[in-house]
Amino acid sequence: MDSIKKGFKKLLDAAGYFLKYKKHLYIKPLFFIIIALIIVLASAYIYKNVLHEPEDLITMDFSNDDVEEEMDYDFSGTTIALDPGHGGDDPGAPSKYGEDEDHVVYSIASELEQELTDAGAKVIMTRGKDETVSLDGRKVEADLFISLHSDAFDDPAISGFTTYYTYPNQEEFGQHLNAALDKRSLLYNRGNQVMEYQVVWQLDYPGVLIELGYLSNEFDDYILNQEDYQGEMVTAIMEGIHSYLNR
Incomplete structure (x- = not known):
């Protein structure tokens, strides 16, 4: 158990050292990954909610709740x-x-x-x-x-x-x-x-x-x-x- 804890601690230390002193290795790739993720999520939202995809329109409620009930x-x-x-x-x-x-x-x-x-x-x-x-x-x-x-x-x-x-x-x-x-x-x-x-x-x-x-x-x-x-x-x-x- 102690050996596992020591190994885990070394791993955390190594990760902390990398994040602190090796920023030049990961900052740019991380930036582009985040930008790409934002673009994908924004595109999915626009396609689903702005371009009126038929599958989404099926769930639309066509009734008008502000209009009085039908009369005889x-x-x-x-x-x-x-x-x-x-x-x-x-x-x-x-x-x-x-x-x-x-x-x-x-x-x-x-x-x-x-x-x-x-x-x-x-x-x-x-x-x-x-x-x-x-x-x-x-x-x-x-x-x-x-x-x-x-x-x-x-x-x-x-x-x-x-x-x-x-x-x-x-x-x-x-x-x-x-x-x-x-x-x-x-x-x-x-x-x-x-x-x-x-x-x-x-x-x-x-x-x-x-x-x-x-x-x-x-x-x-x-x-x-x-x-x-x-x-x-x-x-x-x-x-x-x-x-x-x-x-």
């Missing part, structure tokens, strides 16, 4: 047209993480159709799941019209949701939908804007086209393909309709 609606006597953009031969904007635009907006429209029907509204869907319908063919008679889209830009940095209307009698409906979406969307609010999209300008009653996000943007694309987030958008649109009808 009564839309009896109201006819609402839902227009899922594109479809059939026209898939719309492509997706990197899931479904293309035509399927994303149809998924949201289908859930919205069920919610509206449960609330007593008569719902007209302008197309089926894989159906090709012309812009002229999307003109239907209703009390309210909502066209759903998730577009793309050449610049992948562009993100956010937008509501569009054409005529003055459509502006207020767009404002109510925009405000409701603003409470639940995780994306930048690009506002309620005038735009002459055919599905809206060919109507003589309140109609709005909603760009829910841009599939050319990595973050927008990912969340718009998540079922929970799609549900949040359905809830927001329901709230916007309720707000408009009860203004």
Whole structure:
């Protein structure tokens, strides 16, 4: 036992001597090792928390705790047209993480159709799941019209949701939908804007086209393909309709 203690003491003494008198041998290598470690840890943090790695986004909670709980609606006597953009031969904007635009907006429209029907509204869907319908063919008679889209830009940095209307009698409906979406969307609010999209300008009653996000943007694309987030958008649109009808 004494020999072990003596050997250990000699080892500690030798280590202490080396650290004290041989700094020129290890200071530079140690410095570069520490710098390399800092770079690796910083790169890992940025990749995980800033670049929105899909595996990390899966854990995101899309619900908005600041928004009041869902309420019961009564839309009896109201006819609402839902227009899922594109479809059939026209898939719309492509997706990197899931479904293309035509399927994303149809998924949201289908859930919205069920919610509206449960609330007593008569719902007209302008197309089926894989159906090709012309812009002229999307003109239907209703009390309210909502066209759903998730577009793309050449610049992948562009993100956010937008509501569009054409005529003055459509502006207020767009404002109510925009405000409701603003409470639940995780994306930048690009506002309620005038735009002459055919599905809206060919109507003589309140109609709005909603760009829910841009599939050319990595973050927008990912969340718009998540079922929970799609549900949040359905809830927001329901709230916007309720707000408009009860203004």
